[in-house]
Structures are given as C-alpha cells and as structure tokens.
Amino acid sequence: MKLATIGVGNAGSKVIDRMVEFEQATGRDLCRHTLVINTARTDLAKPEHVPEDRRLLIGETHKKAKGHGVGGDAAIGAEVAKTEIDEIRRIFDDVEIHEVDAILVAAGLGGGTGSGAAPVVIEELQKMYDEPVYGLGMLPGKYEGGRPALNSARSLQSFVNKVDNFIAFDNDAWRSRGQTIEEGYEEMNRELATRIVTLLAAGEVDESEVGENAMDSSDIMRTMEVGGVSSIGYASTDVDTPDDGLLSRFSDEEVSDMESTDAAKIKGLVRRAVNSRLTVPCDVASAERALIIFAGPPSEISRKGVESARDWLEQETETVDVLAGDDPRTGSDTLAAVVLLSNVTDTPRIKEIQDQAVDAQDTIQQQEAVREEEIESLITDDNNDLDPIV
Ligand SMILES: Nc1nc2c(ncn2[C@@H]2O[C@H](COP(=O)(O)OP(=O)(O)OP(=O)(O)O)[C@@H](O)[C@H]2O)c(=O)[nH]1
Numbered sequence: 489m490k491l492a493t494i495g496v497g498n499a500g501s502k503v504i505d506r507m508v509e510f511e512q513a514t515g516r517d518l519c520r521h522t523l524v525i526n527t528a529r530t531d532l533a534k535p536e537h538v539p540e541d542r543r544l545l546i547g548e549t550h551k552k553a554k555g556h557g558v559g560g561d562a563a564i565g566a567e568v569a570k571t572e573i574d575e576i577r578r579i580f581d582d583v584e585i586h587e588v589d590a591i592l593v594a595a596g597l598g599g600g601t602g603s604g605a606a607p608v609v610i611e612e613l614q615k616m617y618d619e620p621v622y623g624l625g626m627l628p629g630k631y632e633g634g635r636p637a638l639n640s641a642r643s644l645q646s647f648v649n650k651v652d653n654f655i656a657f658d659n660d661a662w663r664s665r666g667q668t669i670e671e672g673y674e675e676m677n678r679e680l681a682t683r684i685v686t687l688l689a690a691g692e693v694d695e696s697e698v699g700e701n702a703m704d705s706s707d708i709m710r711t712m713e714v715g716g717v718s719s720i721g722y723a724s725t726d727v728d729t730p731d732d733g734l735l736s737r738f739s740d741e742e743v744s745d746m747e748s749t750d751a752a753k754i755k756g757l758v759r760r761a762v763n764s765r766l767t768v769p770c771d772v773a774s775a776e777r778a779l780i781i782f783a784g785p786p787s788e789i790s791r792k793g794v795e796s797a798r799d800w801l802e803q804e805t806e807t808v809d810v811l812a813g814d815d816p817r818t819g820s821d822t823l824a825a826v827v828l829l830s831n832v833t834d835t836p837r838i839k840e841i842q843d844q845a846v847d848a849q850d851t852i853q854q855q856e857a858v859r860e861e862e863i864e865s866l867i868t869d870d871n872n873d874l875d876p877i878v
Pocket residue numbers: 496497498499500502527528531557558559560561595596597598599600601602603626627628629632636659673674676677
C-alpha cells in the first residue's frame with residue numbers, strides 16, 4: 489500500500505517518525521507523504537525523519553496555546569485546529585493524492601492536541617478525498633490518571649465515527665517494568681512502527697513480479713473497510729536462506745519431511761503472533777475479518793503452512809473472512825507474520841478507560857461546583873455586609 493501519513497500531537501508525530509525510520513531500514517517505501525502537526529514548537533522539532541517543510545505549528549496565536557501546547561485540554565486542541573483549518577488544508581494541497589491508496593492519521597488520545605485536533609483533521613480529510621482515512625491511536629495507561637482517560641474515551645468516539653478503520657495501541661499492555669517513561673515510549677513506538685509498516689507496506693509495488701500469493705493493497709483495504717477498532721499481532725523469526733540448489737541433494741522423502749517442518753514453522757509463527765501481545769488486547773473471536781501477511785524471503789514461505797495457518801485463524805476468529813498472502817522480501821534475514829484483526833468488539837481495556845473517564849468527568853464536575861462555592865465563601869464576609877466595588 490502507498491500511504492500519506494499524518495502525525496497529530498507529540499505521540500502521533502513520534503510514531504510516524506519511527507515508521508519512516510523502520511521502512512528506510514528495511515528497504516520499504518510505504519510513507520509517500522509525511523506530515524506532522526503540533527501545537528508545541530519544541531515537540532515539533534523532535535522527529536528525525538520528517539522534512540522541515542512537512543511540520544506544521546498550529547495555535548501560535550491562540551491566547552492559551554501560544555506555541556507551547558494545549559496542556560492536555562482537548563477542547564483547545566480542537567478549537568485551534570478548527571481555527572487554522574485553512575492552513576491545514578493548504579499543506580494537504582501538496583499531497584499528490586493519486587499517488588496514495590490511503591491516509592493514516594496517528595495520535596496519542598490522552599493529550600489535548602492529539603485527542604482534540606486529530607478528529608478535526610480527519611473530518612477535513614474525509615471531505616477533501618475519496619481515499620480511506622485510517623486512524624492509529626495510542627490509548628493512555630491507567631496510571632496516567634483521569635484526564636487522559638477522559639480525553640481518550642471521548643476522542644475514541646470521534647475517531648471511530650470518522651475514520652474508515654481505527655487501529656488501537658494500548659500503552660498499558662505495552663508498559664514494561666524497570667524503564668523510564670521515555671525509554672518505555674521509545675520501545676513501544678518501535679514495536680508499533682514495525683507492526684504497522686509490515687502490515688501496510690505489503691502490496692506496495694503495483695507491478696508485482698512475484699507470485700499470485702502476494703498480498704495486494706486492495707485485500708488489506710477490504711479487511712479494514714468494516715470499520716470499528718482493530719488490533720494487530722506480530723511474530724518474527726530469523727532465517728538462514730539456503731543455497732538454491734540445496735534441496736536437490738536430498739531424497740523426495742527428505743524434502744517432503746522438510747516441507748512439513750516448514751509448514752509447521754509458518755503455522756507456529758501465526759499462532760505466536762495471535763497469542764502474544766496484540767496492539768490492543770482483545771477477544772480474537774470477536775473480530776469481523778482477519779488477514780495474515782508473511783513478510784520475508786519467498787523460499788521460507790511454505791504454501792502448505794500458509795493454508796494451515798489460515799485454517800487455524802478461521803477457527804480462532806470464528807469467521808470465514810480470513811485472507812492470507814505474502815509480502816516477498818528477497819534477501820531479508822527475518823520472516824515475519826503480521827495478523828490484522830479487524831473490527832474487534834470485545835476489548836476490555838476500552839471499557840476500563842470509559843469507566844475511568846466517567847469517574848473523572850464526575851469528579852471534575854463536582855470539583856468545579858465545590859470550587860465556586862468555596863471561592864464565594866472565602867470572599868464574602870460573615871453577614872454579607874460588604875458589596876464588591878464594581
Ligand atoms: N505509545 C506512545 N504513547 C505516547 C508517547 N508520548 C505520549 N504518549 C501517550 O499519548 C498521550 C498524549 O501525549 P502527547 O502526544 O504528548 O500529547 P499531545 O497530543 O501532544 O497534547 P498536549 O501535550 O496536551 O498538547 C499521553 O497521555 C500518553 O498516553 C509515545 O512516545 N508513545
């Protein structure tokens with residue numbers, strides 16, 4: 489697939505930056521256009537792989553943002569994006585839309601810029617283009633507290649209603665002990681970039697000289713067209729590509745045994761991808777559609793293995809809509825299986841965030857009411873004998 493990628497806010501921009509890094513390191517060419525949008529000048533300087541002229545600062549003249557971010561206030565994030573929508577639209581004008589199959593908008597949903605501005609950007613993109621717009625959202629950890637949970641629960645509604653498919657990443661599930669927050673985010677962003685690029689870069693070449701089992705962009709888009717929330721599984725293994733003539737040295741029986749081992753390896757890789765940490769933990773059986781991509785040297789991708797892996801996933805997901813195909817990467821020293829579970833409706837973490845958000849909203853409302861009473865009582869004398877000057 490060929491993508492235009494847009495990072496909104498700090499987390500969204502960092503993930504897009506890591507995607508570009510990963511695709512360059514692995515010889516892929518997924519992100520044909522990149523753009524990052526932020527309300528904080530310092531955060532806008534962080535990406536290492538996004539050209540200077542593809543970074544847009546919004547809210548510089550807003551009385552609260554002033555180029556320093558919106559401090560977690562999603563309403564300001566949305567307001568700033570709406571006010572500067574002409575500027576945002578102008579920067580999209582440079583995107584040669586016929587060169588891309590889809591647009592991906594990434595954001596951390598716990599902050600103010602990502603949660604507030606990204607849905608405004610998505611709404612505009614949907615008006616401007618016919619191509620699908622996908623969302624990629626990082627859900628805040630429970631430990632971050634009520635405000636990020638409230639931002640993300642509300643922003644999730646906007647995202648899912650406006651995008652063609654929303655890929656979720658749960659920071660809680662990916663948190664490791666013994667790391668600073670920055671180290672943790674760095675690792676998460678690399679893991680996420682690996683999954684997204686391995687998935688979406690399949691079928692990026694139009695005139696595929698490779699076999700008929702190659703996954704096509706339209707297959708990926710078909711799996712995602714059901715909308716809702718999606719999760720991604722991934723597993724990889726190192727490969728030792730044998731000499732081409734190696735098999736001829738073995739008997740037919742030996743070759744057949746080796747093929748069964750290869751098939752078992754392929755199936756095992758897919759089981760590992762689904763049973764290890766998904767981008768957002770979910771009940772696999774609640775997926776509406778699924779897709780498996782094998783990225784690696786063609787000689788490592790056993791046909792029998794692909795078929796049995798697909799059969800296995802059909803049973804796990806309880807759906808017949810499971811596609812499996814290759815992304816041949818000759819010369820690659822890894823074989824990866826990436827599994828897209830599209831429209832998963834049973835994701836406990838989203839329920840948890842909503843509960844935390846409702847509690848936070850109640851607390852905020854109560855605190856506001858109490859605060860007004862307390863200020864009133866502080867500035868009023870006991871018998872209310874005094875009047876304000878103006
Ligand atoms: N996975 C991941 N999540 C991050 C990272 N940085 C921040 N987050 C998450 O994203 C949320 C939003 O943080 P930021 O992206 O810094 O905030 P913002 O959207 O720029 O908004 P403001 O800072 O309020 O202007 C946080 O609550 C975290 O949950 C990151 O590098 N990786």
